[in-house]
């Protein structure tokens with residue numbers, strides 16, 4: 001049995017924070033094992049001048065980390081669950097999730113306190129089709145402008161005056177000790193979060209039982225149930241790439257409440273619904289809610305974007 005656990009990680013500040021968070025948690029749980037980071041440069045980090053959906057969508061951020069797992073160079077990879085497609089490639093598993101942060105979207109601005117306080121026609125930066133759909137649905141007068149790059153790059157563009165406000169994940173800002181930049185969190189009613197937002201997942205080779213048993217203690221049961229419900233929505237909607245799909249689950253250990261939405265990126269149509277039921281049926285509830293959204297028009301919205 002090896003006495004080292006190698007964590008493949010992207011090199012953005014956020015990815016490094018997330019990998020180090022898991023490194024510390026694992027090192028504490030497994031004092032006899034040396035837990036090290038293996039930084040890797042990915043295509044998604046290199047190409048910053050085009051929208052993510054255009055250059056291959058979310059799977060892009062995972063591919064090169066999965067190659068390191070497949071080659072045996074690394075034992076695990078840490079991902080923002082938001083960036084993990086509904087279906088993993090064969091040979092990989094994602095058995096452990098943890099949530100050191102908020103699931104909500106953040107309103108960030110130097111001049112305004114909230115979405116409601118923005119003047120008519122204000123320019124808001126985001127490259128997320130979901131955030132664009134939510135915001136335009138709430139405030140059709142606002143102008144959405146494309147915004148890519150890592151969290152610090154996005155903040156620098158805001159500070160340079162390119163936008164009146166930008167939308168980011170609260171979790172990312174909190175992790176980078178930039179929570180002071182959050183002027184307000186958008187409520188789930190204003191902007192329903194992305195599937196798995198704020199959640200970290202640990203991916204391993206599906207046949208690697210040694211690593212599976214080493215990471216098992218980190219799994220957060222509340223979050224696992226939440227993510228099972230949210231990801232079941234995505235699985236049914238085949239949201240394998242960057243699409244305006246939102247789902248957010250909460251539960252008390254016995255009853256789960258799941259909300260989901262699919263919107264046109266211009267905000268003109270928003271199909272939203274919710275469902276509740278036993279936590280033991282998280283995935284079934286997610287699938288049932290996805291069926292309802294499809295029947296209510298989500299199928300057309302998604303077909304138009306394909």
Ligand SMILES: NCc1[nH]cc(CCC(=O)O)c1CC(=O)O
Pocket residue numbers: 080081082083151167168169170171172196197198199200
């Ligand atoms: N797509 C980039 C990304 N992936 C995960 C996070 C934030 C952390 C999280 O949601 O877990 C971010 C930045 C953002 O959306 O502002």
